[in-house]
Amino acid sequence: MAVSQPESSNPKSPERRNFFFQALAGMFGSLLVAFPFLSGLGVLLDPLWRKSNEGEMIRVGSLDALPPDGTPVKFPVLSDKRDAWNKFSKAPIGAVYIRLLPDKVCEAFNVICPHAGCYVDFLPERRSYLCPCHRSTFSIDGKINDPKSPSPRGLDPLLVEVRNKKELWVKFQNFQTGRSDRVPMA
Ligand code: FES
The missing domain is CATH 2.102.10.10 (Rieske [2Fe-2S] iron-sulphur domain)
Structure with missing residues (x-):
């Protein structure tokens, strides 16, 4: 007699797939937010580490x-x-x-x-x-x-x-x- 497994224990269940895609989307979203922030920070701090052209x-x-x-x-x-x-x-x-x-x-x-x-x-x-x-x-x-x-x-x-x-x-x-x-x- 065939025994049916609970849906959540199936590795390919829709819930697991949803969780995986949500985590991936979260990471991607964080990167999208972090990139402009880090770029802006770089521009802001640039004069602090920039060297003068004098002396060249x-x-x-x-x-x-x-x-x-x-x-x-x-x-x-x-x-x-x-x-x-x-x-x-x-x-x-x-x-x-x-x-x-x-x-x-x-x-x-x-x-x-x-x-x-x-x-x-x-x-x-x-x-x-x-x-x-x-x-x-x-x-x-x-x-x-x-x-x-x-x-x-x-x-x-x-x-x-x-x-x-x-x-x-x-x-x-x-x-x-x-x-x-x-x-x-x-
Ligand atoms: S700037 Fe005063 S003499 Fe040249």
């Missing part, structure tokens, strides 16, 4: 742009700029003056005046730099020209390299203003 070697121009007489040329410095939540490709992050020294060696200065952060201008007729804000003057080699200049130090030199015979690369860095020693910006 950046290509700024060509050796061909430098006059042989040593007159400095201003180059914008472009890099992937980031503010707290956005990233901009090849945006200006500063500028440098580069000039040719004898033997194709180059010299570079940050254009920012160490007094209070204005951009200095190079005056070809005087062969020197002038800050338009409070009139600090700097000689062509970046030193303070006039003892009355309010700038506490000379222009900030930057490492410059010629790569692949013509490319000008600069280790770009900003420094704190208003102090006599050179302290890189964080």
Whole structure:
């Protein structure tokens, strides 16, 4: 005589299948909720672990742009700029003056005046730099020209390299203003 088994003890019963599908749906639903939450958390925390582009070697121009007489040329410095939540490709992050020294060696200065952060201008007729804000003057080699200049130090030199015979690369860095020693910006 055949003995019928209770329905719940059958491994393929509809109740077990329902439980399995409900558990699966629950897990899937949790993942759907967690994914945007974790993505949002990543965006929120991104500035905390992001590194600044300052201090990196950046290509700024060509050796061909430098006059042989040593007159400095201003180059914008472009890099992937980031503010707290956005990233901009090849945006200006500063500028440098580069000039040719004898033997194709180059010299570079940050254009920012160490007094209070204005951009200095190079005056070809005087062969020197002038800050338009409070009139600090700097000689062509970046030193303070006039003892009355309010700038506490000379222009900030930057490492410059010629790569692949013509490319000008600069280790770009900003420094704190208003102090006599050179302290890189964080
Ligand atoms: S910012 Fe240049 S002299 Fe004041």
